[in-house]
Amino acid sequence: MCHSYFRWPRLQRFYQQNESYDWLKEFKTRHMVGQQIRRTVESISKRKCLTLKYYAKKILYFLRQQNILRNLKVFLERPPELQSALEGAVLVDQYCNPLADVTLESTSAQIEEITDKVKKNLRVKNATHPSLRFFFPGDCFVLENLEFQRQVICALNAVLYDQLQYKGNERDYYNPLNSYIHQVLLRRTGIPISLSVLYMTLARTLGVPLEPVNFPNHFLLRWCQNQRRWASDDIYDYVYIDAFGKGKQLAAKECENLIRHQVGADYYSAISTSELLLRMVGNLLNIGKRGEGNEKSYQLLRDSLDLYLTINPDNVQYLLLQARLYFHLGIWPEKCLCIFISVLVILIITVGLIMKHKRSGYNCVIYGWDPKCTMSQEWINTMRVHQLSKGADQPFYNVLVQDGTCRYAAQENLEPHSAPLEIAHPEVGRYFSEFSDTHYIANEELQARYPEDITVFTDERCLICAYFSPDSDETTFWRKQYYG
Structure with a gap:
């Protein structure tokens, strides 16, 4: 085996270690392809060919999305305590808007500006408030005194809703822009979950440990009032904050008035950042389903499915929806086959x-x-x-x-x-x-x-194979791999 294989590890993705290659020929081929790509890119920049520019934009869109998807996977591999809801929301925003200038740094800077305004308001009420002391950005601290926390929440509501005029977008609730954090900051409006991410980030920065609550049909935040137990299991130890409703504070049972039906105690529990992102992406996915069947709605559906399945790759319902979407659009048949194989693995590893x-x-x-x-x-x-x-x-x-x-x-x-x-x-x-x-x-x-394994092993393969036409290459491959 040529030493080049080990010298450049990335080559391992393209070459088998147990096979010999003409490395001079390989180098010349890759060099020529690289030159052709550079010439094509240069021609796009010099010539005003609309067709080339159109496809160049499509390529850029795809490549940026792949990079963002890798960043999201790295983010999800971190320990839960190191996963910031704001960073996760930015990654969702970036993936759905890969050509826009959306960064965590710029978003954090805008939130820091709001934080400074809250501190200014807080200083008028209590010049010795602990949250006003200098601390390094990113430091995590919690105010131990509940009264100090109340003062922060009061100042936060005054700045966010009275001074800056943030509000829930009731008039255009199903606009996808309501879910993108950079648009929420720009337009000063959003839906419960996006406004909750903003509100929670600001509160935590100032020492108030709010937690996200996956309340049905209306996302909420909870704030523990039991100073002896910061992580109580009793839902009545919390005040629930409606960021969509201008920071209104609700008792546990008052939350049911938002949705007009009763729910169990489980719906008042705090959720993880990954669960929060699933809810956020799920909203976008439902908007894509409600779309008018045009290119814009299909793109939103594709993007939200990609994100959802990155966070929760074993969701069979959405895997099959993704495959049906690709078939409908007549694109990426190899991806469809991979989806069906992954469904086979999830459903019928027998x-x-x-x-x-x-x-x-x-x-x-x-x-x-x-x-x-x-x-x-x-x-x-x-x-x-x-x-x-x-x-x-x-x-x-x-x-x-x-x-x-x-x-x-x-x-x-x-x-x-x-x-x-x-x-x-x-x-x-x-x-x-x-x-x-x-x-x-x-x-x-x-x-x-395992009687059910034997039945499922036969029936599910036939069901999945039915998605392919009888004489297609995909069906031939499928039968060869799994039917024998």
Whole structure:
């Protein structure tokens, strides 16, 4: 193997390590392609060809979105306490508006200007207020005194709603601009969740620990009034703030008046930043569905689906909606196939399937599974399950590995083998009666333990394959990979 393969790691994505290449030829080819791209870009900038400019804009749109999507994935991999609702909202804004000049720095600067106005108002009421002391941007502090917190909330409401005239956009509620944080700051209007992100960010900056509440049909913030317990489980220990309603403060049961029906205590719980972003993106997705079927509404639907599935990649309903959208628009057939395969993995990872471990690379066959991890906490800690995106709260599979071992693997670490092969494990005959080209057939004992797996394994594949035309290349590939 040529040393170049190891010298430039990015080449590993394009070349197989166990194959030999004419590296001089490869270099010349890549160099010529690079020159052609540069010449094309230069011609676009020099010539006023509208067609070239149109496609150049499309390419720029796509490339920027891919970069933002990578940033979002990095953001979601951070510990929850390091995920800022503001930064998440900016990433959503950037993805839906990749050609606009939207940055976290510029957004934070505008919020800092509002913070200064709140401090000015606060100084008039209490010149010795702790929030007025100098602190470095990004420092996290909490006011211990509830009266000090009340003074901050009072000043915040006065500045945000009276002085700056922010308000909920009741007249044009379903305008997607209401969900973009840079537009909320520019137009001084929004919907409950976008105004809540702004309000919560300002309050936390000044020492008031507000929490987001995923209240149905009307997003809220909660503010704990029990100084002895900052994280109380009692919903009556909180005041609920309606950022859409000019910061109005509500008792627990008063919140039900906003939606005119009763809800359980679960709806008053605080949610994580990723859950907040799902709600925000879900709003955009619903707006896209309500659209008039034009290019603008389709683009919003595509963008919001991309974001939603990045945050929650196992949502089968939206995966299939994404595939149907691509089919309807007649674009990206390879992506559609990948979606259907991922749906297959989510819906029907069943006993008998030949899998590959994404991280360790071993080949295996599934002989059992649990809806959630059933191992001891000691095992979970040792195997660092908490570092997985879904932790222990996902299906875990008992697998027979090619090397003769038995292992317990998380769903997110497994993927269907691209070229299913028999697994040389001494226990295979204990669970399976035969190997059928692409998968193992469970014996009577295993069928009795997992009867639904056998039915789903057949029915769901037929359902998904029905999306393809009988003679298409996709169907041929599908049958070759999964039907045998």
